[in-house]
Amino acid sequence: DSGVTQTPKHLITATGQRVTLRCSPRSGDLSVYWYQQSLDQGLQFLIQYYNGEERAKGNILERFSAQQFPDLHSELNLSSLELGDSALYFCASSPKGPGRTEAFFGQGTRLTVV
């Protein structure tokens, strides 16, 4: 168990809908990262939050947004969903500091858009 909790584990929704994915990082970790894993694009970095503030953006669509709350949990909001948004969405967390700041991943949320 990595200590990172993601809910829900599975989500099935229709095109055009909006969903929210939730992530609780490991205790004490300030950074949260969101990744998308799809068959055609592989694993891609979406966005990073550090202690409540957005730190970096990757290949995140404008229809997607995220935030990190004061208790450090994070939510990824996906709207106007399309079939191509079907993917495994991972949250990862890592502590502040230099050195081996490996990211610990949650079990992922498998999103299916029908």
Added chain:
Amino acid sequence: AQKITQTQPGMFVQEKEAVTLDCTYDTSDQSYGLFWYKQPSSGEMIFLIYQGSYDEQNATEGRYSLNFQKARKSANLVISASQLGDSAMYFCAMRYQGGKLIFGQGTELSVKP
């Protein structure tokens, strides 16, 4: 731009034998980190091993070792004494710019009994 390349889409290995999974990377940064993750069929990403760009010795974690050749920009994963439970996708990744990771396309390892 940063890039990770894994050239072996699939690999087979006999149980109890060693196997090497290849990874090459490209970056202009002097400070970076290299990781290997395992993704079994259940989907979770499991951290295996880490190598810092300034580490002079190759990293080892149990049956996993990382063959780091900085001049060649390669970071191959060696799994010794393969077990059936090692069958999974393996991803090489590089940390850059504050902690985000860029991943390779992965290698699917199948361990034969």
